[in-house]
Amino acid sequence: MLEKRDLHVAALRVFGRSTDGAVQWPYGLHNAARRRRWQTPESPEDFTRRQASQRAKQQAITEWATGLGLRRSQVGCCPRWLTRTTSRKCPSEPTHPEQECMVYGSDPRVGWLDHVIAWNLNGRPAVFTTAPYGLEDIHRMEVASLVAPDLQLDAAFGAGWYGFGTQQVILWRRDRIPSVPACDLPTETYC
Ligand SMILES: [Zn+2]
Known part of the structure; x- marks a missing residue:
């Protein structure tokens, strides 16, 4: 402690x-x-x-x-940030749909992108965490659909560090960090 x-x-x-x-x-x-x-x-x-x-x-x-060994990125915005070689946010004027930042819009599939924190390891995108209030099947499927086609990406779920009964989603780049445990709080927090 x-x-x-x-x-x-x-x-x-x-x-x-x-x-x-x-x-x-x-x-x-x-x-x-x-x-x-x-x-x-x-x-x-x-x-x-x-x-x-x-x-x-x-x-x-x-x-x-x-x-x-992680440090918070000031620019990491959504899981697409993790796919880059350097810590850059999504373009403000994307030319392709796959460049569009996932945090914008009202698509229910991205409801798990709440209390987002992007983490660099040695200055490069390595881990991306969120703490949504609820984690539904549609959200788990969306996380799985990000991980499945990308051999470098992995994901885990846990209880939320944010408290208030939140869940935790962790995505990471396996080529930069082998595994990432959930960040669990010792006890349920008071709010
Ligand atoms: Zn983004």
Whole structure:
């Protein structure tokens, strides 16, 4: 278990530093802030629990990424990012349908592309994770259809690091990283 300072240092390496010196946590992993005045009042005990829960998520994902040598990509957008030799997002004006970024549009097959994080290994696209609220057959089929024709791609499913009962989808490039375990939280988090 990383001490607070070690977690900060490790997380800066994995996620990068924002202009105010804080860790650039992905969506849903920020430090717990006191609820604003117009929100439901929160007891000090509830705030402490929420803070501990956020910390547990930060700890889990930072240790997972550090153990694998992964760093978050700032540009990775969808599974197509994984197919490239360098870390580049999909073109904004695609000339072919297969160049279109998968995160846009309302196709129900891509409903699993939620809480997306793209991960580089040695500066190259290696792992792509998502944490959808639900994982339906149509989503599993879509993941399988990405993996089947590409010998370099592999996929796994797990419980979500995001908490709130989310699932976890992991895609990775076998030529750059042999296997990737799910990043499981030690306990269900409080929200
Ligand atoms: Zn994309």
